[in-house]
Amino acid sequence: MSNQEGRAPVLGDASADDCSCLSIAPLGEDESVELARLFKALGDPVRLRLLSMIATRGGGEVCVCELTPAFDLSQPTISHHLKLLREAGLIAAERRGTWVYYRVLPEATDRLAAVLARPEASEGGRK
Structure with missing residues (x-):
């Protein structure tokens, strides 16, 4: 399984000049559809917790064998949730044996954070 297999394209790069902050301008239709797909993937507590566990893991990656015991769910159910996060473009997977x-794919989570950020927060100041 490659890192890109089964993964939806990630939203365009969010640069400082191209801020899509909700507090600056309304989202366009295409961007709204793409962002809704990402937020929908995070709308389940199990998937949100899985993403959190992966993101906070030292070394930047975690084996599925370490994720499954943290839940009172079957391995196929955990795999299904991970597949949905991968298809949304939030995580990547690599088979090793x-x-x-x-x-975690930081470009996706950074994009979500940029959309939700207040412009003054990203500049380091407060109003």
């Missing part, structure tokens, strides 16, 4: 290792 028997196990699959997951890592």
Whole structure:
């Protein structure tokens, strides 16, 4: 399994000149559809917790064998949730022998953060 397999394209790069902050201007239709897909993937507590566990893991990646015991769910159910996060473009997966290792795609989470950020917060100041 490659890192890109089954993963939807990530939203365009968010540069300082191209801020899509909600507090600056309304989102366009295409961007709203793409962002809704990402937020929908995070709208489930299990998926949000999985993303958090992967993101906070030292070394930047975690084996599925370490994620499954943290939940009172079957391994196929955990794999399904991970698949949805991967398809949304929030995580990448790499098979190594028997196990699959997951890592967060920072470009996706950075994009979500940029959309929700207040402009003054991203400049380091407060109003």
